[in-house]
Amino acid sequence: MTASLSEIRLRVYYEDTDAAGIVYYANYFRFLERGRTELLRALGHDQNALMKEGIAFAVRSASAEFLKPARLDDQLVVASGIAELGRAQLTFAQRIRRDNELLLDAKIRIACIDPAAGRPIRMPRALHEQLSALPGLSR
Numbered sequence: 313m314t315a316s317l318s319e320i321r322l323r324v325y326y327e328d329t330d331a332a333g334i335v336y337y338a339n340y341f342r343f344l345e346r347g348r349t350e351l352l353r354a355l356g357h358d359q360n361a362l363m364k365e366g367i368a369f370a371v372r373s374a375s376a377e378f379l380k381p382a383r384l385d386d387q388l389v390v391a392s393g394i395a396e397l398g399r400a401q402l403t404f405a406q407r408i409r410r411d412n413e414l415l416l417d418a419k420i421r422i423a424c425i426d427p428a429a430g431r432p433i434r435m436p437r438a439l440h441e442q443l444s445a446l447p448g449l450s451r
Contacts, residue, residue: 316391316407317446318351324386334380340416341374342405347390348420351404355442367436368427372401376418386410397443399434400424 320378328339348369349359362368388408395405401423410417424435435443 316393318347318391320347320350320392322346322388322390324382324384324388326384329384333384335386337378339348339410340378340418342374343388343390343408344392344404344418344420345375347392347406348404348422351392351394351435357439363427365436366426366428366434367439369422370425370426372423373421374418375420378416380410380413380415382408382410384416388415392442395419396421397440398402399440400432402435402443418446427441 314319322343324335328335330336359368388410391407391409393405394402396403401421402422403421404418406416406420407414408416408418423432425431426433434440
């Protein structure tokens with residue numbers, strides 16, 4: 313994985329699990345979304361402010377390797393980094409672990425869109441330049 317730029321911690325709640333007390337697979341994507349949101353926030357970009365500027369991000373593709381299950385009451389760490397950067401899209405490299413045990417390895421490709429039109433747009437130059445300066449990017 314590319315260098316982790318952001319880590320968040322979260323606990324698995326009953327609502328995150330299936331009848332066997334194991335995290336339901338789709339909920340991992342919710343955890344990953346929180347990780348991406350917090351990475352952008354750490355860089356000084358609030359999603360609400362971006363929306364007001366006519367900038368939003370939409371998932372274009374997602375790939376995940378589910379390696380081991382997370383269970384009720386586990387404390388997890390979602391690590392997020394940026395693996396690739398284009399003018400209108402970027403790919404996040406993300407991992408979820410419990411202590412030092414890797415549970416999930418994912419790549420999420422995100423498109424920058426105009427939320428009103430629902431069409432792809434180029435990232436604002438300042439945001440693109442800031443992301444370009446981050447370590448570990450494939451260009």
